[in-house]
Amino acid sequence: MKTENIEDIYELTPIQKGLLFQSLYEPELGVYFFQVRFAIRGNLNVVAFDHAWQQVAARHTALRTGFYWENLDKPLQIVYRQVKVPLEELDLRGIDSVEQQKRSSSFLESDRQKGFDLSQECLMRLTLIRLTDDSYQFVWSHHFIIIDGWSIPLIFKDLIEFYEAQCRSQDLPIEPGVPYRYYIDWLQQQDISKTEKFWQEALSGIQAPTPVTNLDTDRQSSLEERFDEQNLYLSAATTAALLSLARQHQLTPSTLFQGIWALLLSRYSCHRTVVYGCTVSGRPTDLEGVESMVGMLINTLPVKVTIDTEKSLLQWLKQLQAQLAEMRQYEYSPLVEIQGWSQVPRNLPLFESIVVYERLPVDPILEQWQGDLEVSSGTFYYKTNYPLTIAIYPGSEFCIAINYDFRRFDAATISNIQEDFEILLQGMVNHPDVLLKDFLLLLDREQHISSLLEKEVTFDFDFDKIATVY
Numbered sequence: 001m002k003t004e005n006i007e008d009i010y011e012l013t014p015i016q017k018g019l020l021f022q023s024l025y026e027p028e029l030g031v032y033f034f035q036v037r038f039a040i041r042g043n044l045n046v047v048a049f050d051h052a053w054q055q056v057a058a059r060h061t062a063l064r065t066g067f068y069w070e071n072l073d074k075p076l077q078i079v080y081r082q083v084k085v086p087l088e089e090l091d092l093r094g095i096d097s098v099e100q101q102k103r104s105s106s107f108l109e110s111d112r113q114k115g116f117d118l119s120q121e122c123l124m125r126l127t128l129i130r131l132t133d134d135s136y137q138f139v140w141s142h143h144f145i146i147i148d149g150w151s152i153p154l155i156f157k158d159l160i161e162f163y164e165a166q167c168r169s170q171d172l173p174i175e176p177g178v179p180y181r182y183y184i185d186w187l188q189q190q191d192i193s194k195t196e197k198f199w200q201e202a203l204s205g206i207q208a209p210t211p212v213t214n215l216d217t218d219r220q221s222s223l224e225e226r227f228d229e230q231n232l233y234l235s236a237a238t239t240a241a242l243l244s245l246a247r248q249h250q251l252t253p254s255t256l257f258q259g260i261w262a263l264l265l266s267r268y269s270c271h272r273t274v275v276y277g278c279t280v281s282g283r284p285t286d287l288e289g290v291e292s293m294v295g296m297l298i299n300t301l302p303v304k305v306t307i308d309t310e311k312s313l314l315q316w317l318k319q320l321q322a323q324l325a326e327m328r329q330y331e332y333s334p335l336v337e338i339q340g341w342s343q344v345p346r347n348l349p350l351f352e353s354i355v356v357y358e359r360l361p362v363d364p365i366l367e368q369w370q371g372d373l374e375v376s377s378g379t380f381y382y383k384t385n386y387p388l389t390i391a392i393y394p395g396s397e398f399c400i401a402i403n404y405d406f407r408r409f410d411a412a413t414i415s416n417i418q419e420d421f422e423i424l425l426q427g428m429v430n431h432p433d434v435l436l437k438d439f440l441l442l443l444d445r446e447q448h449i450s451s452l453l454e455k456e457v458t459f460d461f462d463f464d465k466i467a468t469v470y
Contacts, residue, residue, distance in 0.1 A: 008061065008079040010184045014334030015282075015299055019145040020067060020075055022385050023118060030115050032144035035108065035381040036152075038366075040136040042373035046128065048166035050087045053126060055162040056155055057085050060177040062146045062295040063155075067118045079181075083122040090129045104129055104137060112381070116143045138375075144382070148298040149358050150281055155294060156365045164369075180295035186287045187332060195330040196341050202327070203275070203304055203342040209352050210265055210274040212387060212408070228406060229381070232418040234398040234425065241429040242398065249314055249432070254357035255321040257392045257400075259313075260424050261355050262305040262320070263440065264417065273306045277354035277386065278324070280331040299331055302338060302350045309437035313428065316436055353388035 012020065022031050057063040064083045069075035090107065092100045107129065116123050124142035131137060147155070158177075165172045234242075246253050258278060265274045282297040283290045290297070303324070308316060339350050366375045380391075380401070387408045393399040400421055402414050420443055427434075427442045 005080050005082060006078055007064070007081045008179075008181055009076055010079075010181055011188075012067070012075050012077055013184065013187060013296065014336065016077070016145055016296055017075065018335065019143075019296075020069065020118065023143070023145070024069075027115065029383065030112055031383045031385050033112060033115050033383065034142050034144055035112060036140045036142075037108075037379045037381075038138045038140075039376040040138050040373065041375075042134055044128075044134075044136060044373060045163075045167050046089070048163055049128075050126075051166050052159050052162035053085045053087065055172070055174055056158045057083055057122065058174050059158060060155070060180075060294040062151070062180045063124065064122065065146055065180075066121050066123065067145070078121075080121050085122055085124060085126060087126040087128065090127065092129060092131055093133065100131055108139065108381070111139065111141055118143065118145065145296060147294060148282075148296050149356070150283070150297065151294040153362050153365045154292060156362060160365070160369055178289035178293040180293065182287060183290065183293060183295060183297055186284060190332055192333065192337060195333045196337075198330050199333060199338045199341045203302060203338070203344075203350075205273070205343075206275055206302075206304055206350075207343045209344065209349050210269050210271055210276065212265070212268060212352050228411070229401055229403045230411065230414045230418065232400045232402075232422065234400070234422065236397050238422075238426060238429065239396065239398045242425060245429055245432060249318070251317055251321055253394065253398075254359075254392070255317055255324065256425070256428065257357060257390075258303070258324070258355050259317045259320050260421055260428070261353070261390055262303075263307060263424065263436070264420055265353065266305075266307045267440065267443065273304065275302050275304045275351050277301065277351040278303045278327075279354060279356040280328065281359065282331055284332065299333070300335060300354055301327060301331060301333065302335075302342075303327070307436065309435065309440070311436055313434055313436055313439050314432050349386075352386060353390065354384070354386050356389065356391040358391065358393050 019032050061079045063085075064080045065077050066080070067075060067077050090103075092103055095103070107127070111127070123146050124140065127139040127141070129137040129139065162172055242256060243253060245251070246256060258276075261276060262274055265276055266272060277300045279298055279300045282299040283293070305320060305323075311319075335350070339346065342350065344350055369375050382403065384403060387405045389403040391401040391403065393401065400418055402417060404414055423442055424439070427439060431439070
């Protein structure tokens with residue numbers, strides 16, 4: 001390591017420490033490795049594309065950061081003055097589409113197996129797979145320890161500006177981004193002890209994580225922990241209706257989806273009070289420039305929810321939103337400290353499922369790409385150390401993506417969860433004022449109808465009339 005290339009050194013945030021531990025503890029699992037794929041069509045200037053990525057890395061300190069932990073009391077992150085973001089090109093032109101798909105899939109798998117050495121200077125790499133003269137598959141791999149989901153649209157906004165300038169043979173000045181160190185400094189000034197009372201009260205009575213064992217399959221655990229993901233896209237009409245409902249009743253879309261998961265988790269676990277993890281942006285309003293900062297600022301916090309079936313759906317959702325709003329005052333709290341303040345033993349997790357609502361979609365940024373270049377929205381591959389991760393991606397069509405542990409669940413189980421999501425979200429749009437106890441009957445009605453269909457029973461009914469009951 002050349003000391004003259006070091007720009008800064010500072011400690012890790014609590015969540016970064018957790019990500020580092022998880023990555024080092026079982027490196028063969030490849031947790032928190034992110035692989036994002038985009039389809040590019042048009043006359044791509046590869047030289048300009050490569051140069052633009054180097055400029056993006058030069059602008060943001062988080063993209064020039066490596067980690068050191070050996071023989072240290074506390075792990076440190078090292079910001080380098082200059083790094084080279086590796087760009088690999090694979091040319092698959094002249095090969096039939098079946099073989100192209102096979103080779104692309106093989107590359108994606110080998111890229112995942114390669115992972116990252118967290119001590120290296122740049123924890124991301126780029127690959128352009130050329131399929132035809134004017135079409136590519138672009139693969140951006142990075143480790144979650146350096147950037148969160150909020151950062152991705154910020155990065156692409158800069159990339160587009162630098163790329164288009166390069167195509168015009170112009171060099172834009174590289175204005176330094178808001179340094180990640182500002183967040184580290186802010187975090188170290190906070191008095192964590194002030195949050196202890198809040199979390200003790202918020203988690204009172206919880207002595208174990210909400211079980212999802214009722215969803216487990218009968219398959220035997222394999223030696224290799226495997227993860228997969230299934231995506232469900234809601235219709236444009238349902239998406240628009242949900243957004244309209246949220247605006248009409250001053251609810252956030254995130255509250256709607258978290259409410260549905262709390263209800264489903266209660267139903268699956270047979271517990272009236274449940275706990276799940278909620279990923280928050282972690283961007284403090286009193287930190288100047290934080291909205292444009294690239295780095296790892298998110299946090300995952302426990303949410304304890306009680307299902308009061310005598311309340312109306314809207315009343316209960318508004319109560320949940322107020323609870324989430326209060327929690328944001330303490331969203332910088334380290335999860336390891338929260339666990340210590342709870343009654344849940346250290347050898348158990350606080351929760352087994354997390355909900356992530358991505359607040360900044362990439363699509364509107366990609367649409368800004370001018371000229372004859374068309375870039376599609378990305379598909380994401382990642383692993384967390386939680387059995388279930390429910391990620392909501394906003395857009396013209398909401399996407400409900402569930403990342404899951406193969407040892408615990410099969411594809412059919414995940415599909416059933418997504419179907420339950422869709423049923424309740426549609427029911428929420430149609431009957432927001434219904435009592436919770438009646439609202440949950442929608443799942444019973446659907447399961448009853450499904451069982452009749454499986455038994456090939458013939459019947460005639462007006463579903464619209466039945467739906468009005470709920």
